[in-house]
Amino acid sequence: MRRTGVLFGVIGVFAAALALALPAAHGRETADPGITRTSILIGGTTPLSGVASAYASVARGAEAYFKYVNARGGVNGRKITYKYLDDQYNASITVQQTRQLVQQDQVFAIFNSLGTEHNLAIRDYLNSIRVPQIFAATGARTFGADFRKYPWTIGYQPSYTGETAIYGRWIQKNKKNARIAILYQNDDYGKELINGLRKGLGPMSSRIVMTQGYEVTATDIQSQIARLKTSGANTFMIFATPRYSIQSFIYANRLGWKPQIFVNSVASASNLMEIASDAGNNRRVKGTMSIQFLKDPTDSTRWAGDAGMKLYRQVMKKYLPRGNANDVFHVYSMASAFSFVEALRKAGKNPTRSGVMAALAKLDSKKNPFLIPGVTVKTGRADRFPIEQVQLTRWTVNRKGDGRWVRFGPLQRMPS
Amino acid sequence: MAELLQQVVIGLSSGAIYALLALALVLIHRATGVVNFAQGEMAMFSAYVAWQLVQWGSPYWVAFGGTLVLSFAGGLLLQRVVMRPVENAPVLTIVIVTLGLLLVFNGLATWLWSGEVRTFPPNRPFPTRTFDIGGVVINVQDLGIIAVTVLLVAGLWAFFRFTKAGLALRAAALYPESSRLVGIRVGWMLGVGWGLAAALGAVSGMFTAAAFPPLEPTMMQAVLIYAFAAAVFGGIDSPLGAVVGGLTLGVFLNLVGTYADDLQDLGFPVDLEGLRLPVAFVFILVLLVARPQGLFGRASARRV
Numbered sequence: 001m002r003r004t005g006v007l008f009g010v011i012g013v014f015a016a017a018l019a020l021a022l023p024a025a026h027g028r029e030t031a032d033p034g035i036t037r038t039s040i041l042i043g044g045t046t047p048l049s050g051v052a053s054a055y056a057s058v059a060r061g062a063e064a065y066f067k068y069v070n071a072r073g074g075v076n077g078r079k080i081t082y083k084y085l086d087d088q089y090n091a092s093i094t095v096q097q098t099r100q101l102v103q104q105d106q107v108f109a110i111f112n113s114l115g116t117e118h119n120l121a122i123r124d125y126l127n128s129i130r131v132p133q134i135f136a137a138t139g140a141r142t143f144g145a146d147f148r149k150y151p152w153t154i155g156y157q158p159s160y161t162g163e164t165a166i167y168g169r170w171i172q173k174n175k176k177n178a179r180i181a182i183l184y185q186n187d188d189y190g191k192e193l194i195n196g197l198r199k200g201l202g203p204m205s206s207r208i209v210m211t212q213g214y215e216v217t218a219t220d221i222q223s224q225i226a227r228l229k230t231s232g233a234n235t236f237m238i239f240a241t242p243r244y245s246i247q248s249f250i251y252a253n254r255l256g257w258k259p260q261i262f263v264n265s266v267a268s269a270s271n272l273m274e275i276a277s278d279a280g281n282n283r284r285v286k287g288t289m290s291i292q293f294l295k296d297p298t299d300s301t302r303w304a305g306d307a308g309m310k311l312y313r314q315v316m317k318k319y320l321p322r323g324n325a326n327d328v329f330h331v332y333s334m335a336s337a338f339s340f341v342e343a344l345r346k347a348g349k350n351p352t353r354s355g356v357m358a359a360l361a362k363l364d365s366k367k368n369p370f371l372i373p374g375v376t377v378k379t380g381r382a383d384r385f386p387i388e389q390v391q392l393t394r395w396t397v398n399r400k401g402d403g404r405w406v407r408f409g410p411l412q413r414m415p416s
Numbered sequence: 417m418a419e420l421l422q423q424v425v426i427g428l429s430s431g432a433i434y435a436l437l438a439l440a441l442v443l444i445h446r447a448t449g450v451v452n453f454a455q456g457e458m459a460m461f462s463a464y465v466a467w468q469l470v471q472w473g474s475p476y477w478v479a480f481g482g483t484l485v486l487s488f489a490g491g492l493l494l495q496r497v498v499m500r501p502v503e504n505a506p507v508l509t510i511v512i513v514t515l516g517l518l519l520v521f522n523g524l525a526t527w528l529w530s531g532e533v534r535t536f537p538p539n540r541p542f543p544t545r546t547f548d549i550g551g552v553v554i555n556v557q558d559l560g561i562i563a564v565t566v567l568l569v570a571g572l573w574a575f576f577r578f579t580k581a582g583l584a585l586r587a588a589a590l591y592p593e594s595s596r597l598v599g600i601r602v603g604w605m606l607g608v609g610w611g612l613a614a615a616l617g618a619v620s621g622m623f624t625a626a627a628f629p630p631l632e633p634t635m636m637q638a639v640l641i642y643a644f645a646a647a648v649f650g651g652i653d654s655p656l657g658a659v660v661g662g663l664t665l666g667v668f669l670n671l672v673g674t675y676a677d678d679l680q681d682l683g684f685p686v687d688l689e690g691l692r693l694p695v696a697f698v699f700i701l702v703l704l705v706a707r708p709q710g711l712f713g714r715a716s717a718r719r720v
Contacts, residue, residue, distance in 0.1 A: 048526075049633075050531075053531025056530075056531055215693070217641075217692075218638065219638045219639050223427070223670045226419075226674075227419075227423075227674055230419050242533060243630065246629055247628070254553065254555055255553050271532075272533065275533060275630050
């Protein structure tokens with residue numbers, strides 16, 4: 001541990017020296033790296049292989065959207081190049097690749113890098129050399145809350161704390177007899193979800209009757225589910241990544257446990273819910289609750305005539321024909337890319353790194369076509385949470401056994 | 417009591433999955449003397465082949481059989497093309513080659529089928545029905561998997577014990593020179609050993625996808641670690657040992673995880689819940705110190 005610390009320290013000093021030396025060597029004190037009159041280069045990391053390769057679409061969708069923007073002339077005449085590298089969901093690789101993007105490729109900014117620990121691992125570095133870390137693809141609250149310490153960092157999606165606080169508030173109001181069991185990933189992400197839930201439950205926090213953690217090295221979580229079932233809970237919170245949330249539904253069904261289920265939004269994509277439904281055999285999935293802030297591409301009836309979804313399908317067809325257009329992560333990444341383009345426009349004809357950060361701190365747009373109507377992408381002097389409105393949603397199954405998310409209740413502002 | 421029994425049942429069902437892959441590891445070690453780190457990824461690849469066959473419209477059991485045949489052929493080919501050049505190389509070289517294969521199969525599967533999670537099989541090997549005995553839920557599918565595992569062990573044992581081919585396989589692995597002298601085609605025997613292990617791995621891959629859904633390129637990685645532990649625990653050369661090792665490990669780990677909280681309440685200083693994997697290895701380490709040849713292995717003696 002100590003030895004790696006020293007090693008990273010040495011690399012860090014070396015990198016900092018290099019970063020300081022480079023602009024002088026190139027004689028570019030005024031303009032930032034990565035931007036010319038006709039182009040802007042941004043970079044990021046995403047797992048394209050390994051345990052979390054399902055999130056590859058979070059990079060590919062954004063890339064497709066930038067290609068679409070470029071084909072229509074780019075932003076103020078600049079074409080956007082988005083170079084993303086495969087970090088295999090391994091934070092030490094994220095660090096190494098981010099340095100490569102900054103030092104060798106000379107990117108203007110790091111954009112849309114994925115994962116909580118992965119973004120944490122590069123935050124100090126990027127802030128120390130004043131390279132923007134834009135729209136970190138994680139719901140960890142710290143990326144919005146700690147902007148005073150990390151002015152070069154901003155997240156995008158609703159925070160995990162806010163999400164589960166909404167579940168807590170709903171239970172407080174609508175399910176007074178709740179006895180709650182929680183399955184959580186045993187790391188910062190899982191624990192933040194539990195904290196948010198406690199916040200939302202308020203005095204009802206004592207109704208959490210059992211929590212069971214799992215490690216990402218687990219092959220299966222049958223024993224945790226069996227344990228949670230014995231707690232006699234009537235409400236089950238799945239705070240897990242896709243693989244384990246699918247298993248939760250399947251094992252709960254096999255064990256004959258019938259609670260009201262809530263599933264966190266990182267694992268609630270329709271295609272995952274369909275897998276958990278096991279071709280209609282698994283009735284436990286019906287009635288599950290979650291939140292939504294993106295338009296769901298599988299809900300074709302709801303968005304049949306919607307201009308935003310038409311654009312989405314058109315971009316997918318033209319620039320990402322091999323991608324699965326029903327994968328909601330593509331919608332997420334196009335929303336993020338759309339907001340980035342908006343910020344870049346706002347930063348003026350000749351954007352600098354600090355100019356873009358300033359623009360990101362005063363976003364106010366209702367125009368994002370990939371978000372559900374009414375969601376405003378808004379930031380301010382003391383608010384670095386771009387998306388803070390969500391709607392509750394329920395997995396509804398029709399007579400033929402086909403399920404889909406149906407939103408209900410008002411658009412809610414989440415506690416930040 | 418019902419809860420304890422339920423956790424034992426669940427442990428057995430996980431253990432059977434570890435045991436199946438451990439069997440493939442034992443088979444290949446016994447037939448070729450190689451520890452194959454790519455076994456898990458080969459099994460995952462086979463499961464994808466089966467998924468693809470089902471996707472193309474083949475009924476489940478046809479896809480199952482087809483995958484066994486294809487995997488056997490693939491394993492044989494792999495030995496002939498990739499392993500043969502390094503047959504006489506030091507153990508370390510062989511280990512590195514199998515590690516390379518691990519990466520190749522993982523990359524190939526991700527490239528061919530993407531990292532997207534899938535359901536498999538849509539029509540499964542065994543019914544998903546469950547029955548309830550005094551509060552303990554038992555899964556027909558788990559029973560089926562355990563039954564197949566036991567059958568395979570019996571089959572393997574009989575194969576190595578009573579058939580000429582089995583004997584030839586063992587001889588080729590242990591005494592290649594002498595085997596050649598008595599007319600055994602050692603090269604092909606090694607190939608057949610790989611083929612059989614690949615086919616056995618395919619069974620493990622297809623069952624893992626059903627028991628630990630969903631199907632995805634990384635699904636065998638953790639299983640491989642437990643399977644190794646099970647194989648070593650049982651004595652790396654014993655099929656029976658692999659199965660006993662797998663089932664014991666499954667139950668033991670499950671109980672450790674389940675009662676970690678209670679242990680802590682009783683004053684145990686650490687929370688073991690998140691430490692299943694390390695606990696598994698401490699368990700193995702202790703066993704190996706006490707009994708280096710594993711539970712069912714034969715002690716190797718050397719005259720000095």
